[in-house]
Amino acid sequence: xxxxxxxxxxxxxxxxxxxxxxxxxxxxxxxxxxxxxxxxxxxxxxxxxxxxxxxxxxxxxxxxxxxxxxxxxxxxxxxxxxxxxxxxxxxxxxxxxxxxxxxxxxxxxxxxxxxxxxxxxxxxxxxxxxxxxxxxxxxxxxxxxxxxxxxxxxxxxxxxxxxxxxxxxxxxxxxxxxxxxxxxxxxxxxxxxxxxxxxxxxxxxxxxxxxxxxxxxxxxxxxxxxxxxxxxxx
Amino acid sequence: xxxxxxxxxxxxxxxxxxxxxxxxxxxxxxxxxxxxxxxxxxxxxxxxxxxxxxxxxxxxxxxxxxxxxxxxxxxxxxxxxxxxxxxxxxxxxxxxxxxxxxxxxxxxxxxxxxxxxxxxxxxxxxxxxxxxxxxxxxxxxxxxxxxxxxxxxxxxxxxxxxxxxxxxxxxxxxxxxxxxxxxxxxxxxxxxxxxxxxxxxxxxxxxxxxxxxxxxxxxxxxxxxxxxxxxxxx
Amino acid sequence: xxxxxxxxxxxxxxxxxxxxxxxxxxxxxxxxxxxxxxxxxxxxxxxxxxxxxxxxxxxxxxxxxxxxxxxxxxxxxxxxxxxxxxxxxxxxxxxxxxxxxxxxxxxxxxxxxxxxxxxxxxxxxxxxxxxxxxxxxxxxxxxxxxxxxxxxxxxxxxxxxxxxxxxxxxxxxxxxxxxxxxxxxxxxxxxxxxxxxxxxxxxxxxxxxxxxxxxxxxxxxxxxxxxxxxxxxxxxxxxxxxxxxxxxxxxxxxxxxxx
Numbered sequence: 001x002x003x004x005x006x007x008x009x010x011x012x013x014x015x016x017x018x019x020x021x022x023x024x025x026x027x028x029x030x031x032x033x034x035x036x037x038x039x040x041x042x043x044x045x046x047x048x049x050x051x052x053x054x055x056x057x058x059x060x061x062x063x064x065x066x067x068x069x070x071x072x073x074x075x076x077x078x079x080x081x082x083x084x085x086x087x088x089x090x091x092x093x094x095x096x097x098x099x100x101x102x103x104x105x106x107x108x109x110x111x112x113x114x115x116x117x118x119x120x121x122x123x124x125x126x127x128x129x130x131x132x133x134x135x136x137x138x139x140x141x142x143x144x145x146x147x148x149x150x151x152x153x154x155x156x157x158x159x160x161x162x163x164x165x166x167x168x169x170x171x172x173x174x175x176x177x178x179x180x181x182x183x184x185x186x187x188x189x190x191x192x193x194x195x196x197x198x199x200x201x202x203x204x205x206x207x208x209x210x211x212x213x214x215x216x217x218x219x220x221x222x223x224x225x226x227x228x229x230x231x232x233x234x
Numbered sequence: 235x236x237x238x239x240x241x242x243x244x245x246x247x248x249x250x251x252x253x254x255x256x257x258x259x260x261x262x263x264x265x266x267x268x269x270x271x272x273x274x275x276x277x278x279x280x281x282x283x284x285x286x287x288x289x290x291x292x293x294x295x296x297x298x299x300x301x302x303x304x305x306x307x308x309x310x311x312x313x314x315x316x317x318x319x320x321x322x323x324x325x326x327x328x329x330x331x332x333x334x335x336x337x338x339x340x341x342x343x344x345x346x347x348x349x350x351x352x353x354x355x356x357x358x359x360x361x362x363x364x365x366x367x368x369x370x371x372x373x374x375x376x377x378x379x380x381x382x383x384x385x386x387x388x389x390x391x392x393x394x395x396x397x398x399x400x401x402x403x404x405x406x407x408x409x410x411x412x413x414x415x416x417x418x419x420x421x422x423x424x425x426x427x428x429x430x431x432x433x434x435x436x437x438x439x440x441x442x443x444x445x446x447x448x449x450x451x452x453x454x455x456x457x458x459x460x461x462x463x464x465x466x467x468x
Numbered sequence: 469x470x471x472x473x474x475x476x477x478x479x480x481x482x483x484x485x486x487x488x489x490x491x492x493x494x495x496x497x498x499x500x501x502x503x504x505x506x507x508x509x510x511x512x513x514x515x516x517x518x519x520x521x522x523x524x525x526x527x528x529x530x531x532x533x534x535x536x537x538x539x540x541x542x543x544x545x546x547x548x549x550x551x552x553x554x555x556x557x558x559x560x561x562x563x564x565x566x567x568x569x570x571x572x573x574x575x576x577x578x579x580x581x582x583x584x585x586x587x588x589x590x591x592x593x594x595x596x597x598x599x600x601x602x603x604x605x606x607x608x609x610x611x612x613x614x615x616x617x618x619x620x621x622x623x624x625x626x627x628x629x630x631x632x633x634x635x636x637x638x639x640x641x642x643x644x645x646x647x648x649x650x651x652x653x654x655x656x657x658x659x660x661x662x663x664x665x666x667x668x669x670x671x672x673x674x675x676x677x678x679x680x681x682x683x684x685x686x687x688x689x690x691x692x693x694x695x696x697x698x699x700x701x702x703x704x705x706x707x708x709x710x711x712x713x714x715x716x717x718x719x720x721x722x723x724x725x726x727x
Contacts, residue, residue: 008324009305016307016325017332019598029332037331045327066304071243072297073250077595084597090242091250092594093279097271098251098263099596106589109582109619110483116581132575135485135530138389145386152379152386155372160394175588176595184584189577254596319598 007044010051011066014059015085024082024173030056080172081179114140115149119171119180120189123153123164141165149174241278244285245300248293249319258316264290348374349383353405353417357387357398375399383408482525484620486534487575489516492621494572496706501572504565506545510538519624519631523687541565618700618709623669626709627686630673634682648681653688657711661698666712669700 008016017033018025031053038049060083064076073091077084087095107115114137117129129137144150153166167180177183242250251267252259265287272283294317298310307322321329341349348371351363363371378384387400401414411417493512494501517535520527544564660667669689676682689711692698698711 006324008307008322012305012307012322013325013328014307016321016329019308019319019321020329021332025332033328033332037328040331041327063306066306070300070304071246072300073242073246073248074253085253087250087253087596088242088246089591089594090240091247092596093275094247094267094271095250095254095596096594097274098255098259098267106586106593108483109586110488112582112585112589113578116578116585119585120578120581132571132578133485134487134534134571134575135483135528140483142386142388148382152376154376163397174592175585176592177588183581185577185581189581250596253598 007047010048010055011059011062013048014056015063018060018063018076018083018085021085023169024078024080024084026082027053027056027060029082030060077176078178079176080169084173111140111144115144115167115171118144118150118165119167119183120186122166122180123156124166125156125158125162125164127162129165241281244282244289245293245296247282248290249297252294252297252310252317252319255318258313258318260316261287261290261294263316264294344369345374345378349378349401349405352378352384352399353401353414356400356414357390358400359390359392359396359398361396363399482520482527482620485528486513486531487572488619489513489531489621490534490568490572491576491579492619496625501576502569504569506538506542506565510535510542513538515628516621516624519628523683523690525620525690537568541568618702622702622706622709623686623690623700626669626673627682629670630676630682630686631679633673634676634679648684650684650688650691653685654692657685657688657692658697658713661711661713666710669709669711672711 013034014030017030031051034045034048034051034056037045038047060076067074067076073088074085075088077086079086110133113133114129117132118124121128121132126137126141129141141150145152147170148168149171150165151168152163154164155161156164172178172180180186247268248264251264265285268279268282268285268290271279272281294310301308301310307325308319309322311318311320344367347367348363351366352358355362355366360371360375363375375384379386381404382402383405384399385402386397388398389395390398405411406414490509490513493499493509493516494504497508497512499505499509514535517527517531520531541564657667672685672689673682676685689698689700693700693711696714699714700709700711702709
């Protein structure tokens with residue numbers, strides 16, 4: 001590979017930045033990096049002063065294609081409005097053995113439900129969440145805040161000015177979602193007034209009409225992943 | 235790339251493990267991972283029960299060659315008797331520009347004061363903080379929550395059950411403190427903050443007697459940046 | 469019927485609420501959510517409430533509020549429809565169950581949404597990013613103590629079945645002959661799981677000869693779940709529940725988490 005000092009290709013820079021980055025990186029951010037580097041560093045970096053969104057997007061696609069072709073256990077995923085270099089899930093079991101983390105970290109069902117309510121209804125107050133769940137969610141909210149899956153987004157105008165909660169960037173990363181709109185049935189679940197008009201209207205929930213995504217997940221990778229992890233063997 | 239559930243190639247597993255690993259990985263460790271996975275997980279992992287040193291070494295060489303051919307800014311390096319996936323040093327300048335943004339921002343004086351009140355009085359309600367500062371702290375609290383320097387630790391028994399705030403692990407890291415008991419006065423916090431914001435600026439107030447923690451922090455973050463960027467940093 | 473002697477206080481916080489219990493009962497009895505037989509569901513709901521109180525689980529006040537609501541609906545159902553309609557302005561609101569149905573249906577949608585999140589999470593648990601191991605918060609326990617894939621109500625269902633069986637032929641002499649403590653049962657359970665890997669909950673209770681032993685064993689089981697030493701999993705909806713050691717139970721803390 002190129003020596004230090006040689007002029008790297010656009011594609012190589014994009015790959016290196018994605019690799020070194022803690023969080024998913026957007027196309028805009030990459031464009032900004034090229035411009036800032038040209039400005040601050042000059043020299044070879046000045047050669048990329050004119051790089052635009054299309055070139056960067058094309059470079060990401062190249063890296064994605066190259067990784068797929070190489071089959072070295074890495075891939076580019078679109079997560080949380082950006083791009084992320086991550087390991088192939090098929091290799092997950094071995095990575096887990098290496099990291100000595102046999103049990104995948106997972107949230108409890110009540111935590112997931114609370115998170116679902118926040119994800120669909122955000123910004124939402126604690127009282128609204130409790131109205132839906134029918135039980136106090138103090139402890140769960142605290143845990144979700146600790147895990148940085150939710151955050152306080154502001155305060156409501158309601159009496160007592162209660163805090164409003166919303167999901168975080170890390171929420172998207174944790175679930176491998178690109179945008180909150182990628183959640184199935186967002187429109188339907190978003191607000192209470194919009195639904196539950198009549199008994200027959202209520203029936204059309206997620207259970208009866210699963211979006212293609214849900215069906216695919218349920219049928220395919222989830223079951224296989226579970227098997228691959230030896231979930232039932234342990 | 236392969237779906238979860240499909241049997242990945244040896245090469246892919248090696249690549250994924252190198253990618254997810256923080257420290258360099260030895261051939262022996264990789265062999266051990268294959269054997270342990272075969273034993274503990276069984277199923278598809280059992281297919282690699284007989285993998286030996288030669289095969290693993292060959293797989294690493296393949297990953298190395300594939301990465302070199304792809305030119306996507308990544309490479310395999312031999313470090314500390316092991317192998318490490320790292321970014322191409324030629325791409326270092328851009329990686330550095332990108333990571334620059336990740337460096338902690340300096341806090342405003344009102345934010346520092348609010349933080350000091352929380353640090354000393356924790357757990358503390360918003361009303362208590364406002365009583366001390368004599369001014370609304372809504373926006374500041376929100377920012378501090380966003381920066382993960384404070385968190386909601388619970389709820390008070392007072393009327394309206396207001397949230398209680400406390401400092402986080404990141405608070406300690408940010409100020410180079412070992413424990414909350416090591417807290418200095420507000421002025422000292424301010425000096426530490428200056429030190430954090432300008433690591434190579436020979437910390438203004440700390441010049442007299444730099445605490446060991448701050449020195450360690452400065453050294454640590456430099457090392458981390460170097461690691462992320464490959465060899466030519468620093 | 470509180471437990472006479474408490475050698476060991478089991479504090480399992482129940483994060484599920486009354487709506488979860490109702491949905492569980494509706495699902496188990498294969499009832500139409502829009503036409504709930506209120507008398508039957510109320511009786512079953514109160515049974516579960518009794519069990520939870522007997523086990524001294526820290527149940528929320530909302531459970532009692534819901535019990536009162538159910539009984540109120542039940543009494544209003546006894547009125548002829550014309551009379552009911554007269555008390556409410558809206559014709560649609562004439563069915564006293566309607567408000568409850570609306571809440572249940574809405575909540576069920578979020579439960580389904582949560583299942584989708586769970587699928588995503590499961591898929592993501594095999595995906596690693598480079599900074600995975602150094603992310604702050606990696607040490608944070610994952611949410612509240614979890615019952616893994618089984619709800620507290622599934623476990624209570626198995627417990628209830630065991631109590632019913634013993635109720636028929638409990639040998640009174642046995643009760644006075646044997647005293648068990650939760651601590652002993654915890655050791656016994658762990659020992660058995662070490663030998664057998666996993667144990668069916670039904671089978672576990674089958675060998676027991678007294679109410680006392682079943683209650684104490686159940687408490688031991690809950691405690692081990694809370695401590696994340698064991699987990700309960702269910703084979704299919706309302707399938708057999710088995711308990712097994714968690715994958716990392718007993719693994720020494722502080723072992724190298726990465727090379």
